[in-house]
Amino acid sequence: MTPRSTSEPVRVAAVDLGATSGRVMACRVGSRTLHLEELHRFSNGGVPVRGGLFWDVLGIHREVLTGVREVARTGRLHGIGIDSWAVDYGLVGRDGWLLGNPRSHRDSRTDGVPARVREVVSDAELYDVTGLQQLPFNTIYQLVSELGTPSLEAAEQLLLLPDLLTYWLTGEAGAERTNASTTGLYDVRTGEWSLELAKRIGLPWGILPPLRDPGTVVGPVVDEVAAYVGAPGVPVISVGSHDTASAVVGVPAGEESFAYISSGTWSLVGLELDGPVLSAEAREADFTNETGVDGTIRFLKNVMGLWVLSESVRTWADKRLADVTLPALLAGAADAPALRTVVDINDPRLLTPGDMPSRIQELAREAGEPIPRTPVAITRTILDSLALAYRRNVRLAATLAGRDVDVVHVVGGGSQNDLLCQLTADALGVPVLAGPGEAAALGNGLVQARALGADLPDLAAMRALIRRTHDVRRFEPASGSAASADWDAAERRAAKV
Structure with missing residues (x-):
């Protein structure tokens, strides 16, 4: 890597991959x-084949190269970093080749798998090691669903999606900690893989x-x-590769004292x-402890998110x-009756693609709530919920x-x-500061810049730079x-769902 003055501005490619689109x-x-x-945006999404849902990871790699090449074409390129969604992975064989599409x-392959794992390791034991919200698609359950398959038996290494793309860029295999902590195989206390847990479940821990x-x-x-991107010697830097960490x-x-909502899909x-919160109460509430940048812990809950609205649209x-x-629906929803219908927005039936409006109506029907009949009413139900x-x-x-x-x-x-x-401000009774919308890409770029010598010693310095350079809306x-009482009443209704 070419030495660089710490006072010189850093220009990096921040690759920010989402489950529906990617950007460089x-x-x-x-x-x-x-x-x-x-400088580059592309569509992404699962590809259904013979009842399975796959990622076109080679296509994603091609788009990443295209975007990085554009960054290099338009100015000096000092580094590359990749963040993406968590838990999904590719299996690589002894020869270094990918063994199949991730x-x-x-x-749906993990349907019923958590119950199988529970027969070997109890929920309490699993939480005490990993600190994770036990979601059915966690990496540990995906791997158990693959036990006995030729791919898993032939695998030499498991590489999470951003690590797989980094491997193709550099030839170096590894697992970045913020993403590894989402797998269900990472010990949140020690910051290392829990090989004992993998062995107990029968997974090939090697x-x-x-x-x-x-x-x-x-x-x-x-x-x-x-040769393709026109940037010989440019380093690839491991950022907070789980997009939420970035x-x-x-x-x-x-x-x-703040809470955060990383709001997207x-x-x-x-x-x-x-440090992690590993109490029985945290486990029963299904909170997760994921590693963050600089050894922090992201103590959080996965809520279904705007996936429900985008799938409805x-x-x-x-x-x-x-x-x-979407603009027309939001404008109509702003004038629609408040809290008329609330549903359990985390119901598992909202997890998979399909006719989301009908599912929202069914959830309302089951809960004894007024059934939203129009797109605007359904939009308001989703946002209130x-x-x-x-x-x-x-x-x-x-x-x-x-x-x-x-x-x-x-x-x-x-x-x-x-x-x-x-x-959200009304519901919580505290101010909401909105923005930046590109927080993951900013976090990605800031971690790269620090690795390249920028004077950003800690998270406080990074966040101070964001405040100086980006507006937020309050x-x-x-x-x-009366407003508080309305939300209290809605929460009591939701508790009966």
């Missing part, structure tokens, strides 16, 4: 500069790769990548702590209904961790949804006891 951003970081420019976490920290310089790009770096928090609702568009663009879930889980996280919450930071795509941000909660 040029991120420029200086002592008073933090600028993002989107499956999507929305694939496929778990060496761990590395965020900010590790993995290595320079291999020759074929250098997004939490990008929370522009000051000294106030999923909503990840939680606190940043110094897709369903309406397929039916060629009029006035079902999300805000109610945010209220419940922020308050519960604070209670479990023994923390106060003075303000809630909403980052990610959902920070641009004014109605949801206002509803939403004050509705005042008065």
Whole structure:
């Protein structure tokens, strides 16, 4: 790597991969500069084949190379970092080749698998080691579903999605800790793989790769990548490769006690702590402890998120209904009756693709709630139910961790949804600070910049730079006891679901 003055601005490629789309951003970081420019965007999504749901990972790799090449074409390139969604992986054979297309976490192959694991390791034992919310698509359950298959038996290494792409860029295999901590095979106390847990479940523990920290310089790009992107010797840097870890770096928090909501396809609702919360109460509440940047713990709950709304919009568009663009729906929902219908937005039936509006109506029917009949009414039901879930889980996280919450930071795509941000402030009774929308890419770029010599010694310095360079919007909660009473009543209704 070419030596570089620490006072020189850093320009890196921040690759931010989502389950529905991916982006490659040029991120420029200086002592008073933090600028993002989107240079490449592409569609992503699971590909259904013979009853399975797969990722087109070679296509994703091609798009990553295309985007990095554009960053290099338009200016100096100092580094590359990749963040993505968690839990999904590719299996690599002894010869270094991928053994098959990675499956999507929305694939149905893990149906019934958690119960099989529970016969060997109890929920309490599993939580005491991993600290994880036991979601059916966690990596541990995906691997158990593969036991006895030729692919798993031939595997030399398991590489989580951002680590697989990093491997193709550099030839270096490993597992970045923030993403490894989402697998269900990582000991949250020691910060290492739990080989004992893997052995008990019968998994081939030897496929778990060496761990590395965020900010590790993995290595320079291999020759074929250098030739394609036009940037020989550029290093690839391990960032907070779980996109939520990067997004939490990008929370522009000051000294106030804050909760965060990383709002996108999923909503990840939680606190940043110094250590895990592994109490029986936290396990029963299904909270997760994931490793963050600089040894922090992301104590959070996965809430279904805006996936439910985007899938509803897709369903309406397929039916060629009029006035079902997202702006039109949000405008109508803002004028719709508040809290008329609330449903359990985390119901497992909302996890998979399909006719989401019909599912929302069915959940309302089962709960004895008024059934929303129109796209606008269904949109309002989704947003009210999300805000109610945010209220419940922020308050519960604070209670479990023994923390106060003075303000809630909403980052990610959902920070641009004014109605949801206002509803969240109203529901929680504390201010909501919305933005930046590109928190994950900012966190990605900042961790790279620090690894390359920028004067960003800690998270506080990174967040101070974000506050100096990016505006956030403040939403004050509705005042008065009547507003609070309405949310209290809605929560009591939801508790009966």
